Amino acid sequence: MKNGEDTVVLVIDNDSVVRESIASYLSNNNYRVVQAASSEEGINAFHSCSPALVIYDIDIPDNSGFDTISTIFAQAPVQPIIILSDQGNTDDVIRAMRLGVSDYLLKPLDDMEMLMISMENSLNRSRLIAQNNLYRKNLEEINQELEERIEVFQMDQQAGRQVQMRMLPVPPQDLNNFHFDHRVIPSLYLSGDSVDYQPITKSQVLFYIGDVSGHGSSSAFVTVLLRFRIAQMRRDYIRGRFAGEFTPAHIMELLNRDLLNTGLEKHITVCMGILDNKDNTLLYSIAGHHPLPIIYQNGKAEFLEPAKRSFPLGLVAEAEYFNEKIVLSDDFALFLFSDGILEYLPEKDMTEKESRILDVISKCKGDFKEVKTGLNLHRDIKVPDDIAVLSATRL
Secondary structure: OOOOOOOEEEEEOOOHHHHHHHHHHHHHOOOEEEEEOOHHHHHHHHHHHOOOEEEEEOOOOOOOHHHHHHHHHHHOOOOOEEEEEOOOOHHHHHHHHHHOOOEEEEOOOOOHHHHHHHHHHHHHHHHHHHHHHHHHHHHHHHOHHHHHHHHHHHHHHHHHHHHHHHOOOOOOEEEOOEEEEEEEEOOOOOOEEEEEEEEOOOOEEEEEEEEEOOOOHHHHHHHHHHHHHHHHHHHHHHOOOOOOOOOHHHHHHHHHHHHHHHOOOOOEEEEEEEEEOOOOEEEEEEEEOOOOOEEEEOOEEEEOOOOOOOOOEOOOOOOOOOOEEEEOOOOOEEEEEOOHHHHHOOOOOHHHHHHHHHHHHHHOOOOHHHHHHHOOOOOOOOOOOOEEEEEEEEO
16 A cells, blocks of 8 residues: 555544544554544634545534535535445435545444555545546637537536446555456446455455446446445454355345345346455355356366356345355456446357457456457447456466
């Protein structure tokens, strides 16, 4: 993890123990920390110190949480803000993401490394947004008339897309001796492709790829709920409060129930796994996801065929989900794709498309950058549906 390099961080929390703990940890990583014990004190500090990042306890007792966020965004629309909460309220998550916060973390912060990852992601996004704003300003000057004609459409689409993209990890990342990378190529319309990867123990990393049915902002928000619920389960597991085995199949059983209870009439295909560096295994489960995950090892790429198939999440209350387990070779490379890749490839039938993917991964020996090039997955391509691809290899 890179150090703070004198980056100013404002921490607003009335709990002095929590505030001091965060401040001490960040100071040890070369961040310059400014502390505030109330929302009013936080706003004053925000004006005086111009922080690069704000960490804010949304449950602060003065009941001004969302007003404070709105005040900050009114003065600095792209200000990175990480929200802390000990309540885990889904409505608050959605409201905060709509306002534009960078991330939403649950208290207590048992794993400060997760805070550091969230901060790095938020700061990286802020830099990218600043660059994009500069490019956008130049383009607006050149194409003002065109921008005015499509402004309404762009604002609606970009608002939903920003929610999607805010939830994605910033690639690449090295976690527990595994290297993760991904690319999401958005279509002309909003969709619900999502990827994530997070450590759960000193040797294990949980990862998944999901593809929500349909298009539009409702699909995008299902990905928000998916990530939030998985984060809740991860926190419960770390604190010893997770009921049952922490496996992909059991997690998806809970997610299936949760999605059905929302009444959103949305379903999502998911491939989820846990990589374990200690016993050198992959434990995974598939909920109606296609194409199947691909494993490259011993010089060959092949689909991981599950012994039993399951329904997508959010379709059937009685759906069962099953764990599969394989031993990994030293040179393995794992690839997960959303089904947008199958619509994009020019081959005529499904068999040819799947063979093309396997051939490219084999020829590229599982190298993520070469696979992207081999499948022509450049950022500026036009696609009928979002394409998401996630890769995991050993360091």
